Every structure is written in C-alpha cells, then in structure tokens.
Amino acid sequence: xxxxxxxxxxxxxxxxxxxxxxxxxxxxxxxxxxxxxxxxxxxxxxxxxxxxxxxxxxxxxxxxxxxxxxxxxxxxxxxxxxxxxxxxxxxxxxxxxxxxxxxxxxxxxxxxxxxxxxxxxxxxxxxxxxxxxxxxxxxxxxxxxxxxxxxxxxxxxxxxxxxxxxxxxxxxxxxxxxxxxxxxxxxxxxxxxxxxxxxxxxxxxxxxxxxxxxxxxxxxxxxxxxxxxxxxxxxxxxxxxxxxxxxxxxxxxxxxxxxxxxxxxxxxxxxxxxxxxxxxxxxxxxxxxxxxxxxxxxxxxxxxxxxxxxxxxxxxxxxxxxxxxxxxxxxxxxxxxxxxxxxxxxxxxxxxxxxxxxxxxxxxxx
Amino acid sequence: xxxxxxxxxxxxxxxxxxxxxxxxxxxxxxxxxxxxxxxxxxxxxxxxxxxxxxxxxxxxxxxxxxxxxxxxxxxxxxxxxxxxxxxxxxxxxxxxxxxxxxxxxxxxxxxxxxxxxxxxxxxxxxxxx
Numbered sequence: 001x002x003x004x005x006x007x008x009x010x011x012x013x014x015x016x017x018x019x020x021x022x023x024x025x026x027x028x029x030x031x032x033x034x035x036x037x038x039x040x041x042x043x044x045x046x047x048x049x050x051x052x053x054x055x056x057x058x059x060x061x062x063x064x065x066x067x068x069x070x071x072x073x074x075x076x077x078x079x080x081x082x083x084x085x086x087x088x089x090x091x092x093x094x095x096x097x098x099x100x101x102x103x104x105x106x107x108x109x110x111x112x113x114x115x116x117x118x119x120x121x122x123x124x125x126x127x128x129x130x131x132x133x134x135x136x137x138x139x140x141x142x143x144x145x146x147x148x149x150x151x152x153x154x155x156x157x158x159x160x161x162x163x164x165x166x167x168x169x170x171x172x173x174x175x176x177x178x179x180x181x182x183x184x185x186x187x188x189x190x191x192x193x194x195x196x197x198x199x200x201x202x203x204x205x206x207x208x209x210x211x212x213x214x215x216x217x218x219x220x221x222x223x224x225x226x227x228x229x230x231x232x233x234x235x236x237x238x239x240x241x242x243x244x245x246x247x248x249x250x251x252x253x254x255x256x257x258x259x260x261x262x263x264x265x266x267x268x269x270x271x272x273x274x275x276x277x278x279x280x281x282x283x284x285x286x287x288x289x290x291x292x293x294x295x296x297x298x299x300x301x302x303x304x305x306x307x308x309x310x311x312x313x314x315x316x317x318x319x320x321x322x323x324x325x326x327x328x329x330x331x332x333x334x335x336x337x338x339x340x341x342x343x344x345x346x347x348x349x350x351x352x353x354x355x356x357x358x359x360x361x362x363x364x365x366x
Numbered sequence: 367x368x369x370x371x372x373x374x375x376x377x378x379x380x381x382x383x384x385x386x387x388x389x390x391x392x393x394x395x396x397x398x399x400x401x402x403x404x405x406x407x408x409x410x411x412x413x414x415x416x417x418x419x420x421x422x423x424x425x426x427x428x429x430x431x432x433x434x435x436x437x438x439x440x441x442x443x444x445x446x447x448x449x450x451x452x453x454x455x456x457x458x459x460x461x462x463x464x465x466x467x468x469x470x471x472x473x474x475x476x477x478x479x480x481x482x483x484x485x486x487x488x489x490x491x492x493x494x495x
Contacts, residue, residue, distance in 0.1 A: 017401070017404075028404070029404060032405050032456075032459070033404055033405050033430055034405045034407075034430065034456075222404065222430060222431070226430065290408045290410075291408065291428070291433075292407065292408065292428055292430075292433065294432075294433075313430060314407040314408075314428075314430050316430075340426075340433060
C-alpha cells in the first residue's frame with residue numbers, strides 16, 4: 001500500500017480508480033478521464049496534488065544558496081510572490097528534478113518538487129543548505145489543490161471573502177500570495193489559467209466539496225497527464241532525468257547562462273554541450289493514423305538515425321495521438337514511429353499542441 | 367463493482383461470448399476489462415470472412431492508457447463486426463455487453479470443451495485482480 005494524501009478517503013468516496021504514483025495511491029480518474037480533460041479545457045477542474053513536496057527554505061542567504069543550486073536564476077525574482085520554474089542539475093548537467101520556487105521574502109523561499117524525487121531532492125539541497133545557514137522544512141501539514149480551466153479562478157474566488165477574492169483575482173500569472181492560512185498561486189500544469197492552492201490539510205476535503213458544488217469537476221492524474229502533454233509540458237522521469245540535460249529536453253529556455261559569472265551546479269557541463277551543440281532534441285509528434293504514441297516507442301528518422309518517444313497519449317482536444325520524442329538534432333519535419341511493430345508516419349511539430357482550449361497545430365496532415 | 371451478466375460465458379483474458387443457439391456467437395470485452403482500460407479511443411476489428419482459431423488475436427482495443435489484444439474465445443468465421451466502434455469506441459465503456467459488442471462469429475461445429483468460464487467463475491476471477 002502506498003502513501004495517502006489527506007484527500008484519500010474523499011477520492012475513494014467519489015469512486016476514483018487509484019494508481020501508484022511515486023509511492024502514493026492517487027486517483028487516476030473518477031469516471032471518464034476524457035470528460036475530466038474536457039471539463040478543464042471548457043470550464044474548471046480540481047486536482048489533488050498534495051503528493052508533491054512543499055519545502056520551505058529560510059535564512060538570510062537563501063538566494064545565494066539557490067543561485068548555485070538551480071539552473072534558472074532566482075536573482076531574477078525581485079517581487080514578492082513571484083514564481084520561477086527551474087531544473088536542479090547534477091555536475092554532469094543531468095536533471096535531478098524540475099521544480100517551482102516562489103520568492104516570498106529575502107529570507108524565505110518556497111519550493112514545490114515532484115513526489116517521486118522528494119527525498120532525493122531534500123538530501124541534495126540539505127547537503128548544501130547548512131553551509132549557507134539555510135533551514136529546510138518539509139510541509140506535510142499542507143495539502144495542495146490545482147484548480148484549472150477558463151472558469152477556475154472565478155469559481156475558486158467565490159469560496160473566499162470579498163477582500164480575499166479581490167486580491168487573488170488581481171494575481172498576475174506566475175505569482176502567488178498568502179491569504180490567511182492559504183497560499184494561492186496563479187500557476188498550473190494544464191495550459192489553462194487557474195490557481196494552485198496550498199492550505200492546511202484538514203481544510204482540504206471541505207474546500208474540495210465546495211469547489212464541486214461550485215461546478216468544478218474532480219479530476220485525476222489521467223486527465224492531468226493528457227492536459228500537460230497537450231500543453232507541451234515535460235514530465236520528470238519520462239521526458240528528462242539524471243541521464244539527460246535540459247538542452248536536449250526542450251528546456252534550454254529555463255537555463256539562465258546570463259550573468260556569465262553565476263556558478264551553478266551543472267553549468268560547466270552545459271557550457272561544454274552548448275559549445276558543440278546538443279546531439280539530440282526534444283520535439284512534439286503528431287500521429288494522424290488511428291494508433292497511440294507511447295513512451296519508449298522507437299522513432300526512425302530516415303538518413304539521420306533513431307530516437308525514442310518519451311511521452312505519448314491520445315489527445316482528447318485534437319482527437320488523435322500526440323507525444324514528445326528525443327531525436328537526433330538533424331531531424332526534420334517527418335519521422336516514423338514503430339507502433340506495435342508497424343512503422344507509422346508522424347509529423348514533427350512545435351509545442352504546445354493546445355493552449356487555452358485552442359489547437360495550435362494543423363489538424364490536416366501534409 | 368463490475369457487472370457480469372449470468373447468461374454469458376467468459377475467458378480468462380476478459381472476453382465475453384453470447385451464444386445465439388443458431389451456431390453463431392457475439393463477442394466483446396467484459397465490464398471489468400473496460401474499467402481497467404479506461405476510456406477507449408481506437409478499436410481495430412478483423413475483416414469479415416476471416417477464419418479465427420480459438421485463442422487467436424482478432425482485434426485490438428486501445429484506451430488512453432494502453433493497447434490490448436482481444437483473443438477469439440472460440441474458433442469460427444467472422445460474420446460481422448461492430449462498425450459503430452470505429453467512430454464511437456466509447457460505446458464499449460458505456461455498454462460493454464450491448465452496443466459495445468465487437469464481432470459476431472459463425473462457430474466451427476466441432477467445439478466441445480471450450481474452457482470458457484461461467485459468470486460465477488469469471489466473477490471470482492475478476493474479484494482477484
């Protein structure tokens with residue numbers, strides 16, 4: 001049996017099918033995963049993401065610690081509440097984890113890390129924090145709800161007092177703010193607008209039910225995966241890991257090489273990759289045949305070489321299969337993917353596939 | 367809890383068989399199987415006229431989660447397939463024993479000991495996992 005979030009009993013009561021995710025028993029879907037997906041694209045859905053690790057860092061030298069630890073530069077964060085997406089790298093440039101860090105005060109940052117990498121992350125950060133007199137505190141007392149979709153902000157704000165509602169509706173994208181016991185951030189993993197709310201665990205079940213009553217659909221990790229893939233967002237462990245670097249994972253935009261003097265772990269290795277140019281790249285794939293891309297399928301690039309699908313699924317919005325694949329850097333716009341023993345033609349496209357409910361790729365092949 | 371009609375026979379690989387009494391039978395996948403697969407998105411069906419051996423792979427049902435082979439529970443010739451599934455595979459999720467049928471077979475007359483399970487035996491198997 002895996003670990004349970006404080007919403008576990010409610011998931012079971014709502015009829016969720018459960019799967020193991022990073023050692024946690026989590027809901028994959030409550031009914032139809034595709035209907036949950038559409039609810040988020042068209043209105044609003046709520047996800048339990050309390051399995052993710054919330055880590056508070058406190059100390060006068062927090063910023064200095066994080067500037068050496070993360071590939072993106074927290075030196076860019078100068079407005080309280082501002083969030084930054086970053087990879088944390090090993091000395092070889094491999095990705096230990098991808099995470100979000102919030103700048104809350106000069107001596108207070110908050111990080112949200114993946115469930116499956118939490119213990120490894122804590123050991124890695126903890127090994128360096130002492131030298132900077134930074135204290136780490138894991139926050140298992142907090143639950144986290146992601147409310148996503150075009151109606152998500154409005155329907156969430158309706159649960160708050162008028163004054164609190166006003167201040168969360170004023171939040172700019174990628175900012176968070178403390179409202180009493182809640183931390184509300186305008187972030188997410190679906191390609192839609194919405195909030196992620198961190199709140200005391202004992203309040204989570206009643207908030208969830210009030211959201212349901214306000215027309216927010218309960219959604220499982222199944223829909224979360226199809227939504228994030230349509231939004232062209234990477235999943236740690238599928239699309240990048242310790243053996244791959246951000247430059248070959250579609251994450252070059254998250255690596256801050258400027259200023260040149262900032263020494264972060266993995267920088268020399270990435271500089272070396274950059275000097276020669278990466279050998280591989282992460283691309284979006286669309287399959288127009290009636291089949292589904294799945295991770296680890298072989299990608300054949302005639303005259304160039306081979307690659308591998310890192311994430312694949314059926315896109316409910318596009319009604320065909322989409323995926324991400326790591327391929328040789330010289331790969332053009334057409335590849336073949338070996339699906340259940342058959343090589344099928346696939347198109348190489350720019351991600352995201354879908355943004356704010358709208359397809360961003362051509363639905364006509366050729 | 368999954369639904370297991372008592373008038374059907376089942377296989378260990380989660381297909382169901384509805385014998386018509388005229389030497390033909392309808393084949394589909396069980397409610398337990400569709401629940402485990404989740405939303406179906408594609409279905410590959412055999413050609414009408416194809417001769418199938420018992421246990422032969424005859425169709426593929428693919429969900430958001432995974433692709434799964436469907437095996438012929440009995441030997442026979444494909445008389446008809448459910449063409450509606452090409453555009454509405456979700457019929458299998460909604461109505462696995464009715465509108466979600468996959469194919470109809472003319473059975474080989476020789477089948478005697480088929481190894482098919484009763485609804486009660488299949489229910490016990492499905493409850494295990």
